Amino acid sequence: MIDIPWFIAGLAATALAGYALGKRTSKDVRDQQSNAEPAAAAVKPVESDTADALVDPEVEALLREQRETLHQEMVHTISHIRHDWMNDMQILSGYIQLKKYDYLAPYMEKIRLKLHNESVLGKLGDPSLVAYLLTFRTECKDFELELEFPQEIHIGELPLEDGAVERTVKHVLESFRRYAREYVHEPNAMTIEMAKEDEGLLIDFEYNGQYDADKLKRELDEQTLLAVVEDIYIEACELEEGLVSLAVRLPYRESDKTR
Incomplete structure (x- = not known):
């Protein structure tokens, strides 16, 4: 039970x-x-x-x-x-x-x-991010959202730009929500995984399902993401038919790393 x-x-x-x-x-x-x-x-x-x-x-x-x-x-x-x-x-x-x-x-x-x-x-x-994820998972009808955390992460204790994690997650999820297409057989699905690394926080997004490739690609462009979060790095971005893999790194602030 x-x-x-x-x-x-x-x-x-x-x-x-x-x-x-x-x-x-x-x-x-x-x-x-x-x-x-x-x-x-x-x-x-x-x-x-x-x-x-x-x-x-x-x-x-x-x-x-x-x-x-x-x-x-x-x-x-x-x-x-x-x-x-x-x-x-x-x-x-x-x-x-x-x-x-x-x-x-x-x-x-x-x-x-x-x-x-x-x-x-x-x-x-990060109460605001938690609230957003819980609400999004409940309200989004375009794809199912799964969250994976191999380790405990306390965002408030990481030397990151204020609000960087929430802005990144929101931008990516809302982009997929706008450009996801109606599925035919298996439901569309998105998985988000976060991991702490030496140089920053790594966030992996993996989407399985139908989507508008041309419009989504513009939303995931490096310059577009830089306008959302300063100094964000795209580790990998692969768009294939029925699959999108995006890995971004949010670097730690140098002033806090040297403390």
């Missing part, structure tokens, strides 16, 4: 991801307020005990709408995670009922790897 605490941990990770999205959205609204037209700054100051009561109705409505959207996304993601685990349990139960005991060990190993990868995902140390 699957250990129930693992499922609860998955729900907790999703809730934290929703919190991270909500925190980021609130910041966006605060930025919007700070950039308001000068006339707003001319409003006569009020006493501190009444200042909190004067909230822009439009901003308040926007925040309420965004919180509701994020709440719905979180509920949808939790439902998706629960559905995945229920499928695993039903498959195991079916093997037992059919007395296909030889199938149990390989499938349990598959579940063990899944638990390992989800555990490492929750420890990445």
